[in-house]
Amino acid sequence: MTEPGKQPPVPRPGVSPELRLIEVAIWRELLRAPAHREHAWRHMVMASLDAGRVDARTLVLRECDDVARELVFYTDARSPKLDQLRTTPGAMLVAWSTDLGWQLRLHCHFEVATRGLGVASRWARIRCTPAAQDFLFPLPSGTAIPQPAEADVTPAPPPLEHHHFAVLTARVDEIDWLELGAPRHRRARFDASGASWIAP
Template sequence: MLVTEEILGDVKRRLQAAVATRRHAMHAPVVVDPTGDARIMVLRGVDDGLATLRFHTDARSPKAALFARGAAATVLAYDPDERVQLRMKGVARIERAGPMADAAWAATSTMGRRCYLAEHAPGVPVAAPGATLPQALGQRRPTLEESEAGRTNFAVLLVSVLEIDWLQLDSRGGTRAVLRRAGLDAPWQGGWVSP
């Protein structure tokens, strides 16, 4: 099998398992923005072409402004049991409206929607520790109707992968491959590199 097929198949299998399984080591990778700032985000979806690694976020958060259309993004994940690191670079965009955001919101549980009901944007100084949820919702799950108020603060972050650096550690020094494509319609190219 070609290196590109082998590695792409491996990456897709790992990421699809990571989306489906909360306890998967790659369920919550590090996402790096163009300024170099980094944060953990839950990987919510991945399509076969790696054109959309999907994350959910608060549209008011600083990162939502940083990931303007075409901004560079790096997604970094590590599975310690399998000793595999995936370093994926690509271009990002934020979608607040449209079919992707609507479908993602529709599939989000009322508990998942609760954080989008916070009265203050993430990172805003507040007088007391903790979340700034409306008082009535501090201790309970919102109803479906109550949760709809969060839709305006909800956004999807989509990362289209253009470069994959795949590293598997082992006792002999490891195996590493780097693949790149010039654009989403361009073929993947690359191969094994020295770890």
């Protein structure tokens, strides 16, 4: 999020005004998404590599920093995706919004944090909310269980320690934006070298 007093992202030279406006609009929507439950981009599919095999799952977008070009997600520290991202930090996020008619494909570099101030402060914020239950589950996700009931969490005061809470930070290196519209679709790529139109 652009904090008060901080400068918004610097427009890049050589980028056409139309593409610049689109890039600004993309980040504006990404900034809105975490706080608006109805925003379609609050849910993103993250695809990663698992020893050469593709793995993918839905994640809730929790935070956006348009200046650092970073997106933040919460997850269980025992999740297999942590090791996948430690081994191969390059992963993709995909999101579609029917309201906007926009698909985003984000090439990202992920960082995994299971301890430190960033983890502790976020856990302190959510530990008394229903979302905390996701990180207090007694078994790692993907563990075989005889029946769903076996996996019930015993309600208990959430611990101060964030035993299974982890934070994933995705630095967005490239945005592939697709607009489905009439009379034509539009698609553009935004990366460190600038922005360009590409065939849809």
